[in-house]
Amino acid sequence: MEIEEKLALLNYKTDPEYEHITINPKICETCPDHFCTFACPAKCYTLIEGRINFKYEDCVECGTCDVACAHGSVMWTNPKDSHGIKYKFG
Amino acid sequence: MSEFDVIVVGAGPAGSSAAIKMASQGLNVLLVERGDPVGSKNVSGGILWGNDLAAIIPDWEKSAPLERYVERKVTSFLTGDSEIAIDFKTKKFQEKKTGYSVLRTRLDSFLARKASQSGAMVITGVTVDALAMKDGRVVGIINEGETITADCVILAEGANPRVAMAAGLVGKPNDRTVGIGVKHVYKLGENVINERFNLRGNAGFAGEYVLSFLEGGVYAGGFLYTNKDTVSMGVVINMETLRKNGNTHSFDIMEKFAQHPFISGLVEGGQLQEYSAHFVYEGGYEDMPRAYGNGYMLVGDTAGFSFSNGMILQGMNYAISSGILAGEAAIEAKKDNDFSAESLSRYQKKLDNSPAVLDKKNFQGINNVVWSPMVHRAIPALLESSLYSMLYETGNPKKHLSQIMMKSLKSSGMNSKDLMLQGYRLMRRM
Amino acid sequence: MIILALEIIVLVKQVPDSQEVVIDPVTMNLNRSLTRNVTNRADENALEAALQIKDKVDAHVTVISMGPPQAETTMIECLARGADRAILASDRFFGGADTYPTGLTLAATIKTFGKFDIIFAGEETSDSSTGHVGPGVAEFLDIDQITYASKVDFKDGYITAERELEDGTEVVRVPTPVLITVLLNSNVPRRQTLRRKIDAMKQGFESWDHEKVGLQPEWVGVRGSPTIVRKMRPIKERERAAKKVDLAGIPDLVKELYQKGAIKLESE
Ligand SMILES: Cc1cc2nc3c(=O)[nH]c(=O)nc-3n(C[C@H](O)[C@H](O)[C@H](O)COP(=O)(O)OP(=O)(O)OC[C@H]3O[C@@H](n4cnc5c(N)ncnc54)[C@H](O)[C@@H]3O)c2cc1C
Ligand SMILES: Cc1cc2nc3c(=O)[nH]c(=O)nc-3n(C[C@H](O)[C@H](O)[C@H](O)COP(=O)(O)OP(=O)(O)OC[C@H]3O[C@@H](n4cnc5c(N)ncnc54)[C@H](O)[C@@H]3O)c2cc1C
Ligand code: SF4
Ligand code: SF4
Numbered sequence: 001m002e003i004e005e006k007l008a009l010l011n012y013k014t015d016p017e018y019e020h021i022t023i024n025p026k027i028c029e030t031c032p033d034h035f036c037t038f039a040c041p042a043k044c045y046t047l048i049e050g051r052i053n054f055k056y057e058d059c060v061e062c063g064t065c066d067v068a069c070a071h072g073s074v075m076w077t078n079p080k081d082s083h084g085i086k087y088k089f090g
Numbered sequence: 091m092s093e094f095d096v097i098v099v100g101a102g103p104a105g106s107s108a109a110i111k112m113a114s115q116g117l118n119v120l121l122v123e124r125g126d127p128v129g130s131k132n133v134s135g136g137i138l139w140g141n142d143l144a145a146i147i148p149d150w151e152k153s154a155p156l157e158r159y160v161e162r163k164v165t166s167f168l169t170g171d172s173e174i175a176i177d178f179k180t181k182k183f184q185e186k187k188t189g190y191s192v193l194r195t196r197l198d199s200f201l202a203r204k205a206s207q208s209g210a211m212v213i214t215g216v217t218v219d220a221l222a223m224k225d226g227r228v229v230g231i232i233n234e235g236e237t238i239t240a241d242c243v244i245l246a247e248g249a250n251p252r253v254a255m256a257a258g259l260v261g262k263p264n265d266r267t268v269g270i271g272v273k274h275v276y277k278l279g280e281n282v283i284n285e286r287f288n289l290r291g292n293a294g295f296a297g298e299y300v301l302s303f304l305e306g307g308v309y310a311g312g313f314l315y316t317n318k319d320t321v322s323m324g325v326v327i328n329m330e331t332l333r334k335n336g337n338t339h340s341f342d343i344m345e346k347f348a349q350h351p352f353i354s355g356l357v358e359g360g361q362l363q364e365y366s367a368h369f370v371y372e373g374g375y376e377d378m379p380r381a382y383g384n385g386y387m388l389v390g391d392t393a394g395f396s397f398s399n400g401m402i403l404q405g406m407n408y409a410i411s412s413g414i415l416a417g418e419a420a421i422e423a424k425k426d427n428d429f430s431a432e433s434l435s436r437y438q439k440k441l442d443n444s445p446a447v448l449d450k451k452n453f454q455g456i457n458n459v460v461w462s463p464m465v466h467r468a469i470p471a472l473l474e475s476s477l478y479s480m481l482y483e484t485g486n487p488k489k490h491l492s493q494i495m496m497k498s499l500k501s502s503g504m505n506s507k508d509l510m511l512q513g514y515r516l517m518r519r520m
Numbered sequence: 521m522i523i524l525a526l527e528i529i530v531l532v533k534q535v536p537d538s539q540e541v542v543i544d545p546v547t548m549n550l551n552r553s554l555t556r557n558v559t560n561r562a563d564e565n566a567l568e569a570a571l572q573i574k575d576k577v578d579a580h581v582t583v584i585s586m587g588p589p590q591a592e593t594t595m596i597e598c599l600a601r602g603a604d605r606a607i608l609a610s611d612r613f614f615g616g617a618d619t620y621p622t623g624l625t626l627a628a629t630i631k632t633f634g635k636f637d638i639i640f641a642g643e644e645t646s647d648s649s650t651g652h653v654g655p656g657v658a659e660f661l662d663i664d665q666i667t668y669a670s671k672v673d674f675k676d677g678y679i680t681a682e683r684e685l686e687d688g689t690e691v692v693r694v695p696t697p698v699l700i701t702v703l704l705n706s707n708v709p710r711r712q713t714l715r716r717k718i719d720a721m722k723q724g725f726e727s728w729d730h731e732k733v734g735l736q737p738e739w740v741g742v743r744g745s746p747t748i749v750r751k752m753r754p755i756k757e758r759e760r761a762a763k764k765v766d767l768a769g770i771p772d773l774v775k776e777l778y779q780k781g782a783i784k785l786e787s788e
Contacts, residue, residue, distance in 0.1 A: 006365035041367035063250035082126035082215030090194030233714035
């Protein structure tokens, strides 16, 4: 099963106003490893034509990218006000 | 005057246990959880080991939302072609339960409801932004710029404690202290599960796996637990080796485990219900932060009371027991009306004699061994080739076991001295 | 002259989380024990529209819901977003209501207020989505109604609202009292802060039974409902499949679909 299909099973309450994780494109531009694209289990980080594309909407708030990025690009916070992932089983 | 005696941040097993303990003794407690409903952010494998809940919920084995009790425990090495396992079943677990499978959304809601029934104010859907500090002590919490005051704050944020990190009470997680947990839940039906795992009634299966088939030097452990009518399957990926590899996606490792010939059959026909991921705390004794200070205490994963190394996965039990001990400490501190670091050091004293800390101490350094080439590569390879040579009918005269072992050892790429040394280290620490 | 605060009422319903609705295959009812409940999303927009008026003029906002005791979480949530008062009409006699007694019960609750100026409702709910209740309440109260409003403004006793229609946007101006149904996602509901949630928990909500609402048991709930559900059938899950083909593969794909009966020739 593809990861996209797995993510499609999930229930999110997306916050239209607040992106709880942001990256600094300047830093990513010169990144030698793009480890975030390998580490993030929700495939929020993808490399499109050499540029990092990040979508916070699919994030399951695992925390991985904050540790994975060794270059200080990731600004990680919790979503606010019950937004974000809502697991049914956990 | 503070608004609350104690504010607990996070309604995982640690936070709710602390709140239940304190509120049932009459403390004025606020429990704040960012998920709504409680548990909707949380992931465990999960087997709740032990009997720690009994101290706050005497009838927990009847009232808590438990899936199945562990009757059959499997520890296994998976190579590309083979599975070598110890399959331990005992009827003894029927009388004295060692662990139950649980699903976190249900368990956490139950515990938070207990906290509310005990008299705590439980508020969900609110993220605590920071600690409020005054004169070097914690005086409350901050949300959207507003301060709510308390004599004491218990941080139970789990393995990714943003508030504790921002306040400098715990270090930033790193490749060594956290792993990536990824999980599938399949719907399979009660009867299919019973047949397939050879179970009856509410007996359950708990399997833990070393994924030695992974290529490119990545280490990961796997688990597979039966629930009532679903199966939980997941992996814990070692961050250090994933980074070194630099070319493997975490989600592909989960899929590879699910596709392994001896795993996929176990959930065949099952419908994937949920995909999830969460940090797994993996730090050792040396990584543990100081668990208390002026006006605060740390419990559960936030305090480093979790145990995971790709072979053992425990944390809910320690979360509960540490939460209860922090609760006790707060109750005593309230009697003295003193929540200074000195007064709260009683929490550390309680911890020092508890399994949470003792286990951590005893297993000091074991992660270096368990997350090692010996466990993840050499032992499985050795076992596989020895068993294969022993059991495969060649028509030739049988060799002695020792000869087979020596031959297999050679092909495993480890020399016998290394093996002896690492084996000795492992034994000493187990 | 005494200027009384504007009395604004918001109708809110607690619904099962839409992504998790489970129909019990035996009884054919919504299995509400398995699903988690949330505030109907359009009703959050209705409350926000009310609060935006309260931000500008002296107003008093009351939320009213008819529902089971679990709706407590919705009541607290509305208070925490900024409502001044929350009433839950909850009584075993109210159970099993269709849209008629639902509207009647809500209207009767509102009537006990004496004075009311603006009533907000969502356009429809995510669980039954009839869209009857708002207009029904307006009829029971015999007041004007503005449906499907995307933008609402209040000034000098008049509501100016934009209505999203199929062929454009209509702007209407109506004097109060008036009932307005609000479109889903027409605004961004404000956050519930911890401080407001604590205050909401302390304040609590009111629970009203049929006597307090002022209705006889036989007028409400299942007994007061003219609708009889004769039969329900589950929708058979259709098998879905996706296939990626390149341009050259299209003729084969068409052939395959034809053979499976998924498409027909025009002449057939
Ligand atoms: C894949 C996986 C498998 C596991 N398997 C097992 C197992 O089989 N057995 C076992 O015993 N353990 C297992 N564990 C470990 C176990 O899940 C943890 O040790 C345990 O959950 C720790 O409990 P806790 O209460 O400390 O933290 P958590 O359970 O993480 O709870 C923390 C809570 O705090 C909330 N929170 C965090 N920050 C804030 C904030 N700023 N404001 C408000 N709320 C906040 C979170 O939403 C969460 O509800 C597993 C872990 C993973 C990831
Ligand atoms: C499976 C099923 C079948 C049903 N069949 C029928 C049927 O055939 N005929 C029938 O008439 N009813 C039927 N009902 C019941 C009924 O439709 C609704 O549950 C109820 O009457 C409210 O209508 P609604 O949810 O469609 O609300 P809508 O009319 O879609 O709601 C519009 C707005 O009205 C307000 N509102 C609605 N309900 C409430 C409430 N309880 N409290 C406060 N405000 C509210 C909210 O602001 C909401 O956004 C059925 C229900 C179910 C679950
Ligand atoms: S987020 Fe970090 S790891 Fe990812 S591309 Fe940017 S700099 Fe590299
Ligand atoms: S927190 Fe986890 S899921 Fe979210 S973007 Fe980071 S790595 Fe991906």
